[in-house]
Amino acid sequence: MSNEPWLTVGEGVQRQVLTYGPDLMLVKVRFATGGIGALHQHVHSQITYVESGVFRCTVGEEETVLRAGDTFYAAPTVWHGVECLETGVLLDSFSPMREDFV
Incomplete structure (x- = not known):
C-alpha cells in the first residue's frame, strides 16, 4: 500500500499515487x-481497471457503462472521462508517468 496521501481532486473524487x-x-x-472525472486529454497512454462501482465512461466518440472487472484504454491525446453511477474505485495506469501528479 502506498504511503502517499489521498488528494481531493474534485467533488466526490480522491486520488492516491500508488507507485x-x-x-x-x-x-x-x-x-x-x-463524482465526475471531467473530459480531458493528455500525452500519456492510459489503461484503467474498474476495481469496484459502476461508471459511465467516454473515450473519444464512444460511451459505455463499466462495472467491476471492466477496463478501458485511452490513447494519447484522445478525450476521455467518467461519471460515477455507483460509488467505486478505478485503478489508472499511465505511460509515461504523470509528472503533474507528483
Whole structure:
C-alpha cells in the first residue's frame, strides 16, 4: 500500500499515487456516486481497471457503462472521462508517468 496521501481532486473524487517510475505510474481514484472525472486529454497512454462501482465512461466518440472487472484504454491525446453511477474505485495506469501528479 502506498504511503502517499489521498488528494481531493474534485467533488466526490480522491486520488492516491500508488507507485511510479519514469515510464509507468499506477494511481487509485475513488469516487462517490455522482463524482465526475471531467473530459480531458493528455500525452500519456492510459489503461484503467474498474476495481469496484459502476461508471459511465467516454473515450473519444464512444460511451459505455463499466462495472467491476471492466477496463478501458485511452490513447494519447484522445478525450476521455467518467461519471460515477455507483460509488467505486478505478485503478489508472499511465505511460509515461504523470509528472503533474507528483
